[in-house]
Amino acid sequence: MNTLQSIVESIWDQVDVVLGWRVGYDPLHPVPTFVRDRKDIASLIWNPLCAPNLSVFLAKFFRTASQRDKKIGILAKGCDSRSLTALIQEGLVDRDRLLIVGLTCPGTVDPDALAAARTQSGPITAVAFANGMVEITSADGVECVPLDRVIERRCQRCRHAHPVLYDVVLHDFEPRPVPKDPFAHVEALENQSLEARKAFWLKELERCLRCYACRNACPLCVCQDHCLAESRTPKWVTQKDTVADKFLFHMIHTLHLAGRCTECGECERACPMKIPVGLLKEKTAQIAMDLWHYESGTDPGARPPLLSYDASVTGI
Amino acid sequence: MRDEALNITNQTEASLRIVGFLCNWCSYGGADTAGVCRFRQPPLLRIVRIPCTGRMDPLFVIKALAQGADGVLVSGCHPKDCHYAVGNLYARRRLEMVGRFLPFIGIDPRRFRFTWVSASEGQRWQQVVTEFSEVIEKLGPNPGLRSHAG
Ligand code: SF4
Ligand code: SF4
Ligand code: SF4
Numbered sequence: 003m004n005t006l007q008s009i010v011e012s013i014w015d016q017v018d019v020v021l022g023w024r025v026g027y028d029p030l031h032p033v034p035t036f037v038r039d040r041k042d043i044a045s046l047i048w049n050p051l052c053a054p055n056l057s058v059f060l061a062k063f064f065r066t067a068s069q070r071d072k073k074i075g076i077l078a079k080g081c082d083s084r085s086l087t088a089l090i091q092e093g094l095v096d097r098d099r100l101l102i103v104g105l106t107c108p109g110t111v112d113p114d115a116l117a118a119a120r121t122q123s124g125p126i127t128a129v130a131f132a133n134g135m136v137e138i139t140s141a142d143g144v145e146c147v148p149l150d151r152v153i154e155r156r157c158q159r160c161r162h163a164h165p166v167l168y169d170v171v172l173h174d175f176e177p178r179p180v181p182k183d184p185f186a187h188v189e190a191l192e193n194q195s196l197e198a199r200k201a202f203w204l205k206e207l208e209r210c211l212r213c214y215a216c217r218n219a220c221p222l223c224v225c226q227d228h229c230l231a232e233s234r235t236p237k238w239v240t241q242k243d244t245v246a247d248k249f250l251f252h253m254i255h256t257l258h259l260a261g262r263c264t265e266c267g268e269c270e271r272a273c274p275m276k277i278p279v280g281l282l283k284e285k286t287a288q289i290a291m292d293l294w295h296y297e298s299g300t301d302p303g304a305r306p307p308l309l310s311y312d313a314s315v316t317g318i
Numbered sequence: 319m320r321d322e323a324l325n326i327t328n329q330t331e332a333s334l335r336i337v338g339f340l341c342n343w344c345s346y347g348g349a350d351t352a353g354v355c356r357f358r359q360p361p362l363l364r365i366v367r368i369p370c371t372g373r374m375d376p377l378f379v380i381k382a383l384a385q386g387a388d389g390v391l392v393s394g395c396h397p398k399d400c401h402y403a404v405g406n407l408y409a410r411r412r413l414e415m416v417g418r419f420l421p422f423i424g425i426d427p428r429r430f431r432f433t434w435v436s437a438s439e440g441q442r443w444q445q446v447v448t449e450f451s452e453v454i455e456k457l458g459p460n461p462g463l464r465s466h467a468g
Contacts, residue, residue, distance in 0.1 A: 140424045150320065192422065204466065227349070230377075243330025244468035246384060253380045253423075260376075260415050289415055308415065311407035318410050 006077075009103055009170055010043050013075055016102050020075035021059060023052040029129045030113060048077060048174060050133050050149060053110045055268045057085040058221040060281050061094045071189070073099050079107040080177065081156065083165035084299030085221040088166075091302055092262070092309075094224055104168025108149060109157035110177040111136065114276075118154045120145060131175070147257040156267025156280060159184040166300050185288050187281060203249065209275040216279050217255055219272035222262050224235035233297035252282060260286040261308040332447075334454055336362045336389035337382045338447075341371050341406070344395035347437030349447075357444040360451035363391065370394065372405025376416035383425050386462035389454040392432040393446065399436060406434065428453055429460055 010020055019038050024045045026033040032052045036059075037043060044293060056076055078086055083104055088120035089095045108131070116136065131137070135146045157163075161179035161184055183189070191199055214231070217223045230238050231251045239250045255269070263283040270280035290296045294307040340346040346367050353360065368374060369400050371394030382390050392413060394406045413432040420427045431450050 084423075088372075089323060188422070196421060196424050196426055198424075199422065203423055204463075238381075242468050244466055246463040246467035249384065249423075249466075251376075252383065253377060253384075256419075257376050257380070257416065260412075260419070282422070285419060286415065289418045293411075293414060293418075308411055311404060311411060313404070315409055316397075318414060 004172055006048050006103075006172060007043055007236050008036070009172055010046060010075065013101055013103070013170065014043070016073055017075035018072040020046070020077070021056040021101075022046040022077045023048065023054065023056075028126055030116070030126055048105055048228070048317055049129070049171070050108055050111050050136070050175075051113075051129065052077075052079075053154070055065050055079075055082045055085055055219070055221055055266050057082050057089060058219060058268065060086070060089060060100075060221070061224045063101075064095045072144075073101040075101045076106060076164055076166065077103045077104065079105050079110075080160060080162040080165050081107075081264065081266040082221075082229075083167045084162055084300075087167045087302050088222055088262060088264050088299035088306075089241075089305060091299070091306065092222075097302060100169075102165075102168040102170075104165030104171035106165070106171065106177040107157075107160075107163040108134070109153045109160065109163070109178045110141055112151070112154045116147065119147045119152055121318050154267065154271065155187070155271065155278070156265065159187065159284075161297075164302070167302060185189060185284065187278075188284050188288055191281065196218060204245055205253060208245050208275055210245075210252070211275060211298045212228050212248060212251060213274065216269035216275060216277075219268040220255070220259070221266065221268065222259060222264070223255070230258075252279060255279070256282040256286060259283050261290045261294075261296065261306050262298055263287055281307040332364050334388045334451075335364060335457065336391055336429060336450065336454055337387045338363045338365045338369075338391045338393065339368050339374055339378060340365055340392075341394035341401075341447050342367055343401035344370050344399065344437050345393035345435045345443070348393070348435040348439045348443040351437060351440030352447075353440075355440045357440055359444055359447045360455075361453045362389070362454060363447055370400065370402050370405035371409035371413075372402060374413065376412050378417050379413075379430055380420070380423075380425075383420070383460065384463045385467075386460055386464040387429075388407070388457070388460045389429045389431070389448055389450060391430075391446070394432075394434050396434040398437055400435075426457060426460075428457060431463040 016184040034054050046234040090097045122142035126140045134149045138145050161180050184315040239247050267280045296307045379390050400406045
Protein backbone atom coordinates (compact mmCIF):
# COMPACT_ATOMS: atom_id res chain seq x y z
CA MET A 3 0.00 0.00 0.00
CA ASN A 4 1.38 3.39 -1.03
CA THR A 5 1.18 6.26 1.35
CA LEU A 6 1.86 9.89 0.56
CA GLN A 7 5.13 9.62 2.48
CA SER A 8 6.29 6.49 0.67
CA ILE A 9 5.55 8.04 -2.73
CA VAL A 10 7.43 11.22 -1.93
CA GLU A 11 10.34 9.14 -0.55
CA SER A 12 10.41 7.17 -3.80
CA ILE A 13 10.72 10.29 -5.97
CA TRP A 14 12.96 12.23 -3.60
CA ASP A 15 16.19 11.69 -5.55
CA GLN A 16 14.68 13.25 -8.65
CA VAL A 17 13.41 16.47 -7.08
CA ASP A 18 14.73 19.67 -5.56
CA VAL A 19 11.58 20.53 -3.72
CA VAL A 20 8.10 19.13 -3.16
CA LEU A 21 5.10 21.45 -3.05
CA GLY A 22 2.52 20.03 -0.68
CA TRP A 23 0.41 20.83 2.37
CA ARG A 24 1.06 20.61 6.10
CA VAL A 25 -1.07 21.31 9.15
CA GLY A 26 -1.64 25.01 9.74
CA TYR A 27 -2.62 26.69 13.00
CA ASP A 28 -5.14 23.92 13.66
CA PRO A 29 -5.97 20.61 11.95
CA LEU A 30 -8.84 22.25 10.05
CA HIS A 31 -6.53 24.60 8.20
CA PRO A 32 -3.76 22.96 6.18
CA VAL A 33 -1.34 25.38 4.53
CA PRO A 34 0.98 25.07 1.54
CA THR A 35 4.50 23.95 2.30
CA PHE A 36 7.68 23.60 0.26
CA VAL A 37 9.62 20.54 1.37
CA ARG A 38 13.33 20.89 0.64
CA ASP A 39 14.65 18.67 3.40
CA ARG A 40 14.10 14.93 3.43
CA LYS A 41 13.22 14.91 7.10
CA ASP A 42 10.26 17.23 6.44
CA ILE A 43 8.54 14.67 4.25
CA ALA A 44 6.87 13.40 7.40
CA SER A 45 5.08 16.72 7.81
CA LEU A 46 3.21 16.40 4.49
CA ILE A 47 -0.52 15.71 4.67
CA TRP A 48 -3.33 15.02 2.20
CA ASN A 49 -7.02 15.09 3.10
CA PRO A 50 -10.18 16.94 1.96
CA LEU A 51 -9.12 19.99 3.93
CA CYS A 52 -6.07 20.47 1.70
CA ALA A 53 -7.88 22.96 -0.48
CA PRO A 54 -5.18 25.34 -1.80
CA ASN A 55 -4.21 24.75 -5.41
CA LEU A 56 -0.42 24.59 -5.26
CA SER A 57 0.09 25.20 -8.96
CA VAL A 58 -0.43 28.91 -8.25
CA PHE A 59 3.23 29.04 -7.18
CA LEU A 60 4.62 27.43 -10.29
CA ALA A 61 4.64 30.20 -12.89
CA LYS A 62 6.64 32.39 -10.49
CA PHE A 63 8.91 29.47 -9.69
CA PHE A 64 9.69 28.92 -13.32
CA ARG A 65 10.28 32.59 -13.98
CA THR A 66 12.83 32.89 -11.21
CA ALA A 67 14.33 29.41 -10.93
CA SER A 68 17.87 28.87 -12.05
CA GLN A 69 18.11 26.03 -14.52
CA ARG A 70 18.82 22.92 -12.48
CA ASP A 71 18.71 19.29 -13.36
CA LYS A 72 16.30 18.27 -10.71
CA LYS A 73 12.57 18.52 -10.97
CA ILE A 74 9.92 20.28 -8.96
CA GLY A 75 7.64 17.83 -7.20
CA ILE A 76 4.03 18.84 -6.68
CA LEU A 77 0.93 17.26 -5.18
CA ALA A 78 -2.13 17.71 -7.37
CA LYS A 79 -5.81 16.94 -6.96
CA GLY A 80 -7.94 16.66 -10.09
CA CYS A 81 -8.64 20.36 -10.43
CA ASP A 82 -5.03 21.23 -9.61
CA SER A 83 -3.87 18.87 -12.35
CA ARG A 84 -6.02 20.77 -14.83
CA SER A 85 -4.38 24.03 -13.76
CA LEU A 86 -0.97 22.41 -14.26
CA THR A 87 -2.00 21.21 -17.69
CA ALA A 88 -3.17 24.68 -18.68
CA LEU A 89 0.12 26.20 -17.47
CA ILE A 90 2.02 23.66 -19.56
CA GLN A 91 -0.20 24.35 -22.59
CA GLU A 92 0.61 28.04 -22.39
CA GLY A 93 4.33 27.44 -22.03
CA LEU A 94 4.40 28.93 -18.53
CA VAL A 95 5.84 25.84 -16.91
CA ASP A 96 8.01 23.11 -18.34
CA ARG A 97 6.44 19.67 -18.15
CA ASP A 98 9.85 17.99 -18.17
CA ARG A 99 10.81 19.73 -14.98
CA LEU A 100 7.69 18.72 -13.09
CA LEU A 101 7.10 15.58 -11.13
CA ILE A 102 3.40 15.42 -10.47
CA VAL A 103 1.98 13.32 -7.66
CA GLY A 104 -1.67 12.95 -8.62
CA LEU A 105 -4.27 12.54 -5.87
CA THR A 106 -7.70 11.02 -6.44
CA CYS A 107 -10.03 13.44 -4.75
CA PRO A 108 -13.19 12.94 -2.67
CA GLY A 109 -13.94 16.68 -2.75
CA THR A 110 -12.77 19.44 -0.46
CA VAL A 111 -14.51 20.78 2.61
CA ASP A 112 -16.07 24.22 2.81
CA PRO A 113 -14.80 25.40 6.23
CA ASP A 114 -17.85 27.58 6.88
CA ALA A 115 -20.25 24.76 6.07
CA LEU A 116 -18.28 22.58 8.44
CA ALA A 117 -18.39 25.18 11.19
CA ALA A 118 -22.16 25.45 10.69
CA ALA A 119 -22.62 21.68 10.71
CA ARG A 120 -20.73 21.16 13.96
CA THR A 121 -22.73 21.00 17.14
CA GLN A 122 -19.70 21.18 19.40
CA SER A 123 -17.55 24.24 19.76
CA GLY A 124 -14.36 23.13 21.56
CA PRO A 125 -10.98 23.66 19.88
CA ILE A 126 -10.31 20.91 17.36
CA THR A 127 -7.46 18.56 18.09
CA ALA A 128 -7.76 16.09 15.23
CA VAL A 129 -9.68 15.51 11.99
CA ALA A 130 -10.02 12.21 10.17
CA PHE A 131 -11.82 11.16 7.01
CA ALA A 132 -13.34 7.74 6.45
CA ASN A 133 -16.32 6.32 4.58
CA GLY A 134 -17.54 9.68 3.39
CA MET A 135 -17.53 11.10 6.89
CA VAL A 136 -15.50 13.85 8.52
CA GLU A 137 -14.60 12.83 12.05
CA ILE A 138 -13.74 15.80 14.25
CA THR A 139 -12.14 15.35 17.63
CA SER A 140 -12.26 18.19 20.10
CA ALA A 141 -12.26 18.67 23.87
CA ASP A 142 -16.04 18.04 23.75
CA GLY A 143 -15.60 14.58 22.21
CA VAL A 144 -15.81 13.10 18.73
CA GLU A 145 -18.35 14.24 16.14
CA CYS A 146 -19.06 12.96 12.61
CA VAL A 147 -20.36 15.06 9.71
CA PRO A 148 -21.07 13.58 6.25
CA LEU A 149 -18.52 14.90 3.74
CA ASP A 150 -21.29 15.54 1.21
CA ARG A 151 -22.95 18.01 3.54
CA VAL A 152 -19.89 20.24 3.75
CA ILE A 153 -18.46 19.96 0.26
CA GLU A 154 -17.26 23.08 -1.61
CA ARG A 155 -19.36 24.37 -4.49
CA ARG A 156 -16.54 23.74 -6.97
CA CYS A 157 -16.47 20.07 -5.93
CA GLN A 158 -20.21 19.64 -6.34
CA ARG A 159 -19.64 20.31 -10.03
CA CYS A 160 -16.24 18.65 -10.50
CA ARG A 161 -15.76 16.62 -13.65
CA HIS A 162 -12.16 15.55 -13.04
CA ALA A 163 -11.72 14.37 -9.49
CA HIS A 164 -9.28 11.83 -10.92
CA PRO A 165 -6.21 13.84 -11.99
CA VAL A 166 -5.81 14.35 -15.72
CA LEU A 167 -2.00 14.55 -15.64
CA TYR A 168 0.47 12.91 -13.24
CA ASP A 169 3.63 10.84 -12.99
CA VAL A 170 2.56 8.82 -9.98
CA VAL A 171 -0.88 8.64 -8.45
CA LEU A 172 -2.03 8.05 -4.91
CA HIS A 173 -5.40 6.36 -4.45
CA ASP A 174 -6.11 7.29 -0.85
CA PHE A 175 -9.69 8.32 -1.54
CA GLU A 176 -12.42 7.38 -3.97
CA PRO A 177 -12.66 10.13 -6.60
CA ARG A 178 -15.87 12.13 -6.47
CA PRO A 179 -18.40 10.94 -9.03
CA VAL A 180 -19.01 13.20 -12.05
CA PRO A 181 -22.19 15.24 -11.50
CA LYS A 182 -25.07 15.09 -13.96
CA ASP A 183 -25.18 18.81 -14.64
CA PRO A 184 -21.92 20.61 -13.86
CA PHE A 185 -23.39 23.90 -15.04
CA ALA A 186 -26.50 23.77 -12.88
CA HIS A 187 -25.46 26.87 -10.90
CA VAL A 188 -24.93 28.85 -14.11
CA GLU A 189 -28.29 27.71 -15.43
CA ALA A 190 -30.09 28.62 -12.21
CA LEU A 191 -28.99 32.22 -12.68
CA GLU A 192 -29.86 32.12 -16.36
CA ASN A 193 -33.40 31.08 -15.56
CA GLN A 194 -33.90 34.54 -14.12
CA SER A 195 -34.62 37.69 -16.10
CA LEU A 196 -31.86 39.98 -17.40
CA GLU A 197 -32.75 42.59 -14.77
CA ALA A 198 -32.61 40.00 -12.00
CA ARG A 199 -29.18 38.85 -13.16
CA LYS A 200 -27.83 42.36 -13.19
CA ALA A 201 -29.32 42.96 -9.75
CA PHE A 202 -27.75 39.70 -8.55
CA TRP A 203 -24.26 40.74 -9.60
CA LEU A 204 -24.61 44.27 -8.29
CA LYS A 205 -25.72 42.91 -4.95
CA GLU A 206 -22.94 40.33 -4.77
CA LEU A 207 -20.18 42.59 -6.04
CA GLU A 208 -21.22 45.42 -3.75
CA ARG A 209 -19.41 43.47 -1.01
CA CYS A 210 -16.18 43.18 -2.97
CA LEU A 211 -13.23 44.72 -1.15
CA ARG A 212 -11.00 44.71 -4.19
CA CYS A 213 -8.48 42.85 -2.08
CA TYR A 214 -7.59 40.89 -5.23
CA ALA A 215 -7.36 37.62 -3.31
CA CYS A 216 -9.42 36.00 -6.05
CA ARG A 217 -6.90 37.11 -8.63
CA ASN A 218 -3.86 36.22 -6.57
CA ALA A 219 -5.15 32.72 -5.85
CA CYS A 220 -5.75 32.04 -9.53
CA PRO A 221 -3.03 29.80 -10.97
CA LEU A 222 -3.62 31.21 -14.44
CA CYS A 223 -3.49 34.91 -13.49
CA VAL A 224 0.18 35.13 -14.35
CA CYS A 225 0.62 38.82 -15.09
CA GLN A 226 -0.32 40.09 -11.65
CA ASP A 227 2.55 42.55 -11.52
CA HIS A 228 1.21 44.19 -14.66
CA CYS A 229 -2.49 43.77 -13.99
CA LEU A 230 -4.83 45.97 -15.96
CA ALA A 231 -6.79 46.51 -12.76
CA GLU A 232 -3.89 48.50 -11.34
CA SER A 233 -2.42 50.02 -14.46
CA ARG A 234 -2.33 53.79 -14.68
CA THR A 235 -1.71 54.02 -18.41
CA PRO A 236 -4.21 53.13 -19.60
CA LYS A 237 -6.31 53.55 -16.50
CA TRP A 238 -9.07 51.00 -16.75
CA VAL A 239 -10.50 50.99 -13.28
CA THR A 240 -10.44 53.86 -10.84
CA GLN A 241 -9.58 53.42 -7.17
CA LYS A 242 -13.10 54.45 -6.24
CA ASP A 243 -15.07 52.12 -4.04
CA THR A 244 -18.08 51.90 -6.33
CA VAL A 245 -19.78 48.76 -7.52
CA ALA A 246 -19.19 49.87 -11.12
CA ASP A 247 -15.42 49.77 -10.54
CA LYS A 248 -15.63 46.44 -8.75
CA PHE A 249 -17.69 45.10 -11.61
CA LEU A 250 -15.09 46.20 -14.12
CA PHE A 251 -12.30 44.54 -12.14
CA HIS A 252 -14.23 41.27 -12.28
CA MET A 253 -14.78 41.67 -16.00
CA ILE A 254 -11.00 41.96 -16.39
CA HIS A 255 -10.41 38.76 -14.43
CA THR A 256 -13.20 36.89 -16.18
CA LEU A 257 -12.32 37.91 -19.71
CA HIS A 258 -8.61 37.32 -19.23
CA LEU A 259 -9.49 33.82 -18.10
CA ALA A 260 -12.02 33.19 -20.85
CA GLY A 261 -11.14 29.98 -22.63
CA ARG A 262 -8.36 29.35 -20.09
CA CYS A 263 -10.08 29.00 -16.72
CA THR A 264 -9.94 25.42 -15.50
CA GLU A 265 -12.84 25.88 -13.05
CA CYS A 266 -10.59 25.09 -10.10
CA GLY A 267 -12.70 27.44 -7.98
CA GLU A 268 -9.72 28.97 -6.17
CA CYS A 269 -10.91 32.50 -6.93
CA GLU A 270 -14.16 31.84 -5.14
CA ARG A 271 -12.61 29.88 -2.30
CA ALA A 272 -10.10 32.66 -1.61
CA CYS A 273 -12.74 35.40 -1.49
CA PRO A 274 -13.14 36.66 2.08
CA MET A 275 -16.56 38.10 1.22
CA LYS A 276 -18.01 34.85 -0.13
CA ILE A 277 -18.77 36.32 -3.54
CA PRO A 278 -19.49 33.59 -6.10
CA VAL A 279 -16.93 34.94 -8.56
CA GLY A 280 -16.30 31.42 -9.85
CA LEU A 281 -19.72 31.54 -11.51
CA LEU A 282 -18.57 34.25 -13.91
CA LYS A 283 -15.75 32.03 -15.12
CA GLU A 284 -17.92 28.94 -15.24
CA LYS A 285 -20.08 30.75 -17.76
CA THR A 286 -17.07 31.42 -20.00
CA ALA A 287 -16.02 27.79 -19.66
CA GLN A 288 -19.49 26.75 -20.74
CA ILE A 289 -19.34 29.08 -23.76
CA ALA A 290 -15.93 27.64 -24.74
CA MET A 291 -17.45 24.19 -24.56
CA ASP A 292 -20.46 25.20 -26.69
CA LEU A 293 -18.46 27.06 -29.30
CA TRP A 294 -15.29 25.04 -29.61
CA HIS A 295 -15.95 21.81 -27.69
CA TYR A 296 -13.03 22.87 -25.59
CA GLU A 297 -12.43 21.94 -21.99
CA SER A 298 -9.42 23.79 -20.65
CA GLY A 299 -6.58 22.04 -18.88
CA THR A 300 -7.33 18.55 -20.11
CA ASP A 301 -4.87 18.21 -22.99
CA PRO A 302 -1.29 19.48 -22.57
CA GLY A 303 -0.90 19.63 -26.36
CA ALA A 304 -4.06 21.61 -27.10
CA ARG A 305 -4.06 25.29 -27.97
CA PRO A 306 -6.50 27.47 -26.02
CA PRO A 307 -9.27 28.56 -28.39
CA LEU A 308 -8.76 32.29 -27.90
CA LEU A 309 -5.09 31.90 -28.79
CA SER A 310 -5.99 30.44 -32.14
CA TYR A 311 -8.58 30.60 -34.90
CA ASP A 312 -10.19 28.44 -37.52
CA ALA A 313 -10.17 30.07 -40.96
CA SER A 314 -12.59 27.51 -42.35
CA VAL A 315 -15.46 28.66 -40.13
CA THR A 316 -18.05 30.65 -42.04
CA GLY A 317 -21.18 32.47 -41.01
CA ILE A 318 -19.80 34.69 -38.25
CA MET B 319 -15.65 70.85 -21.11
CA ARG B 320 -16.58 67.40 -22.23
CA ASP B 321 -20.02 67.61 -20.62
CA GLU B 322 -20.70 70.88 -22.34
CA ALA B 323 -19.83 69.41 -25.70
CA LEU B 324 -22.15 66.50 -25.01
CA ASN B 325 -25.01 68.80 -24.11
CA ILE B 326 -24.65 70.71 -27.33
CA THR B 327 -24.87 67.58 -29.44
CA ASN B 328 -27.73 66.29 -27.29
CA GLN B 329 -29.78 69.30 -28.22
CA THR B 330 -29.36 68.83 -31.90
CA GLU B 331 -29.39 65.08 -32.31
CA ALA B 332 -31.07 61.99 -30.97
CA SER B 333 -29.78 61.19 -27.50
CA LEU B 334 -29.19 57.50 -28.09
CA ARG B 335 -25.57 56.59 -28.70
CA ILE B 336 -23.93 53.68 -30.45
CA VAL B 337 -20.17 53.28 -30.09
CA GLY B 338 -18.72 51.88 -33.29
CA PHE B 339 -15.29 50.29 -33.27
CA LEU B 340 -14.19 50.23 -36.90
CA CYS B 341 -11.14 48.69 -38.41
CA ASN B 342 -8.97 51.26 -40.14
CA TRP B 343 -8.55 49.22 -43.31
CA CYS B 344 -12.03 48.08 -44.26
CA SER B 345 -15.00 49.25 -42.28
CA TYR B 346 -13.73 52.76 -41.62
CA GLY B 347 -13.26 53.01 -45.36
CA GLY B 348 -16.72 51.49 -45.88
CA ALA B 349 -18.27 54.10 -43.61
CA ASP B 350 -16.35 56.78 -45.50
CA THR B 351 -17.61 55.41 -48.82
CA ALA B 352 -21.16 55.53 -47.49
CA GLY B 353 -20.59 59.17 -46.56
CA VAL B 354 -19.02 60.10 -49.87
CA CYS B 355 -21.93 58.46 -51.70
CA ARG B 356 -24.29 60.47 -49.46
CA PHE B 357 -26.19 57.43 -48.26
CA ARG B 358 -28.56 58.55 -45.51
CA GLN B 359 -27.77 57.05 -42.10
CA PRO B 360 -29.30 57.45 -38.65
CA PRO B 361 -27.13 59.76 -36.49
CA LEU B 362 -26.63 57.44 -33.50
CA LEU B 363 -23.16 56.18 -34.26
CA ARG B 364 -19.91 57.55 -32.80
CA ILE B 365 -16.89 55.99 -34.41
CA VAL B 366 -13.68 54.86 -32.73
CA ARG B 367 -11.12 53.95 -35.35
CA ILE B 368 -8.99 50.93 -34.42
CA PRO B 369 -6.03 49.55 -36.38
CA CYS B 370 -7.64 46.11 -36.80
CA THR B 371 -10.48 44.20 -35.15
CA GLY B 372 -7.64 42.12 -33.72
CA ARG B 373 -7.04 45.15 -31.47
CA MET B 374 -10.59 44.84 -30.17
CA ASP B 375 -10.35 44.07 -26.49
CA PRO B 376 -13.62 42.43 -25.38
CA LEU B 377 -13.41 44.71 -22.34
CA PHE B 378 -14.10 47.67 -24.65
CA VAL B 379 -17.54 46.19 -25.26
CA ILE B 380 -18.32 45.70 -21.61
CA LYS B 381 -16.87 49.00 -20.49
CA ALA B 382 -18.83 50.94 -23.10
CA LEU B 383 -22.09 49.19 -22.21
CA ALA B 384 -21.44 49.55 -18.47
CA GLN B 385 -20.85 53.27 -18.93
CA GLY B 386 -24.18 53.57 -20.63
CA ALA B 387 -23.52 53.37 -24.36
CA ASP B 388 -26.83 52.28 -25.85
CA GLY B 389 -25.18 49.98 -28.35
CA VAL B 390 -21.75 48.74 -29.43
CA LEU B 391 -21.00 47.89 -33.03
CA VAL B 392 -17.73 46.32 -34.09
CA SER B 393 -16.89 46.04 -37.75
CA GLY B 394 -13.83 44.90 -39.63
CA CYS B 395 -12.63 43.37 -42.87
CA HIS B 396 -14.32 40.23 -44.08
CA PRO B 397 -12.62 37.07 -42.81
CA LYS B 398 -9.63 36.26 -45.05
CA ASP B 399 -9.41 39.92 -46.18
CA CYS B 400 -7.63 41.21 -43.08
CA HIS B 401 -4.82 43.71 -43.67
CA TYR B 402 -2.83 41.79 -41.08
CA ALA B 403 -3.98 38.44 -42.50
CA VAL B 404 -5.68 36.97 -39.41
CA GLY B 405 -6.55 39.74 -36.93
CA ASN B 406 -10.26 39.43 -37.59
CA LEU B 407 -10.14 35.63 -37.24
CA TYR B 408 -8.90 36.05 -33.67
CA ALA B 409 -11.37 38.87 -33.15
CA ARG B 410 -14.47 36.93 -34.08
CA ARG B 411 -13.74 34.28 -31.46
CA ARG B 412 -13.31 36.91 -28.75
CA LEU B 413 -16.36 38.84 -29.86
CA GLU B 414 -18.49 35.71 -30.05
CA MET B 415 -17.36 34.87 -26.52
CA VAL B 416 -18.14 38.28 -25.07
CA GLY B 417 -21.47 38.50 -26.91
CA ARG B 418 -22.61 35.27 -25.32
CA PHE B 419 -21.30 36.35 -21.94
CA LEU B 420 -23.20 39.66 -21.79
CA PRO B 421 -26.61 38.23 -20.84
CA PHE B 422 -25.05 36.37 -17.92
CA ILE B 423 -24.20 39.69 -16.26
CA GLY B 424 -27.56 41.16 -17.14
CA ILE B 425 -26.64 43.16 -20.25
CA ASP B 426 -29.04 42.79 -23.16
CA PRO B 427 -26.98 41.04 -25.88
CA ARG B 428 -29.01 42.80 -28.58
CA ARG B 429 -27.07 45.95 -27.70
CA PHE B 430 -23.91 44.40 -29.11
CA ARG B 431 -23.21 43.43 -32.69
CA PHE B 432 -20.16 42.62 -34.76
CA THR B 433 -19.96 42.38 -38.51
CA TRP B 434 -17.67 42.65 -41.51
CA VAL B 435 -17.86 45.46 -44.07
CA SER B 436 -15.25 46.13 -46.73
CA ALA B 437 -14.08 49.57 -47.89
CA SER B 438 -16.14 49.35 -51.07
CA GLU B 439 -19.38 48.31 -49.36
CA GLY B 440 -20.87 51.74 -48.71
CA GLN B 441 -24.32 50.37 -49.34
CA ARG B 442 -23.84 47.51 -46.93
CA TRP B 443 -22.53 49.94 -44.32
CA GLN B 444 -25.68 52.02 -44.62
CA GLN B 445 -27.74 48.87 -44.14
CA VAL B 446 -25.79 47.68 -41.09
CA VAL B 447 -26.00 51.06 -39.34
CA THR B 448 -29.66 51.51 -40.17
CA GLU B 449 -30.67 48.07 -38.97
CA PHE B 450 -28.65 48.24 -35.76
CA SER B 451 -29.90 51.76 -35.03
CA GLU B 452 -33.47 50.52 -35.37
CA VAL B 453 -32.77 47.79 -32.83
CA ILE B 454 -31.26 50.30 -30.41
CA GLU B 455 -34.12 52.74 -30.90
CA LYS B 456 -36.54 49.97 -30.04
CA LEU B 457 -34.56 49.02 -26.94
CA GLY B 458 -34.28 52.63 -25.80
CA PRO B 459 -31.67 54.05 -23.43
CA ASN B 460 -29.29 51.67 -21.70
CA PRO B 461 -29.01 52.47 -17.99
CA GLY B 462 -25.65 50.69 -17.76
CA LEU B 463 -23.96 51.12 -14.42
CA ARG B 464 -23.73 54.89 -14.55
CA SER B 465 -25.92 55.31 -11.51
CA HIS B 466 -23.57 52.97 -9.61
CA ALA B 467 -20.37 54.72 -10.60
CA GLY B 468 -20.38 57.21 -7.70
S1 SF4 C 1 -12.85 20.35 -7.78
FE1 SF4 C 1 -12.71 18.10 -7.96
S2 SF4 C 1 -10.55 17.64 -7.82
FE2 SF4 C 1 -10.80 19.73 -7.12
S3 SF4 C 1 -10.98 19.59 -4.93
FE3 SF4 C 1 -13.06 19.48 -5.74
S4 SF4 C 1 -13.54 17.32 -6.08
FE4 SF4 C 1 -11.33 17.53 -5.77
S1 SF4 D 1 -10.48 32.01 -12.62
FE1 SF4 D 1 -10.90 30.95 -10.69
S2 SF4 D 1 -11.64 28.95 -11.30
FE2 SF4 D 1 -10.64 29.84 -13.09
S3 SF4 D 1 -8.53 29.10 -13.04
FE3 SF4 D 1 -8.57 31.07 -11.95
S4 SF4 D 1 -8.90 30.56 -9.80
FE4 SF4 D 1 -9.42 28.75 -11.01
S1 SF4 E 1 -11.40 38.04 -3.30
FE1 SF4 E 1 -13.54 38.68 -3.10
S2 SF4 E 1 -13.45 40.64 -2.04
FE2 SF4 E 1 -11.38 40.22 -2.80
S3 SF4 E 1 -11.30 41.23 -4.81
FE3 SF4 E 1 -11.93 39.12 -5.16
S4 SF4 E 1 -14.16 39.16 -5.16
FE4 SF4 E 1 -13.46 41.06 -4.23
